[in-house]
Amino acid sequence: MGDPENPPQPSGDLFARVVGGIADDRERRRRRRRIVALVAAVAMAVGAVAVTNKIRELNGEETMPWWTLEILTTAILIGLALWLGPLIKRFGRAYAADVFHDNPRTGKSYIVLTDIVYYLIFSAYILFTIRFEPADWWPTTDGAITADQLSDTLARVAGILFIIGILHAINIVLMPVLGRLFSLNRRLPPGSSTPD
Structure with a gap:
């Protein structure tokens, strides 16, 4: 039970x-929500492919339509x-910090x-690169997926990763400069000029 004369002291x-513990719990919940969102996006993409395959089978087509890859790529992005x-x-x-x-x-x-900038760039990129009809340079194969379309799809995914990577690198280099400028600005009394 413990010593009645020496009760345990509360931890400092x-x-x-x-x-x-509260912060860890919040982070776990956020992580769970992100995982659920990612699983939902993957499930929607897989569902779209499954529905497309079923439609293709019902129509007696041997190849997957080009727009299936477009839907899948947009879901991946x-x-x-x-x-x-x-x-x-x-x-x-x-x-x-x-x-x-x-x-x-x-x-x-x-x-x-x-x-905000990150999500605006991602949204604009997705909207700029989405296709509503096959590209002219894809060989015509009755609307089926071609190697050129696969190449374009990989270029779309690589393009956004490249853009975000470059912008992130610029941000990493630029942020200390901005932090220094803001700290100098904060230390100067009102009305004084910046040091040379």
Whole structure:
């Protein structure tokens, strides 16, 4: 039962452990939601392919229509955006906190704004590259998937990864410069000029 004369003392870091436990629980829930969203996107893509295959079989076609790959590629790009965005944000928070340590609110605002830019770029890319009819340079095979379409599809996925990678690298290099400028701005008294 314990010694009645010497009761156990409360832990000094109890509050920190409770706050950490709550933060861990939130992160687990966020991770679960992301996984569910990714699984749902994959399930929708697989369902679209299955429905297309069934339609193809009912029509007596031997090949898969070109638009099946378009639907699948769009679902992959959406799933990639939903998976990659939170991943970049999770690791970017600590970097932004280090860079904007003099002004944490600016760092949080910067992360939110880069999130918005990220999803705008991804959405615009998907809308720019989606096709509603076969491309002229794809050989005509009665609307079936061709090697040229597969090549274009891989180029679409590689293109967004390349664009996001380049922009992310620019952001990594640019963020310390912005953090330094904002910290200098914060230290200067009103009305004074910047040092040479």
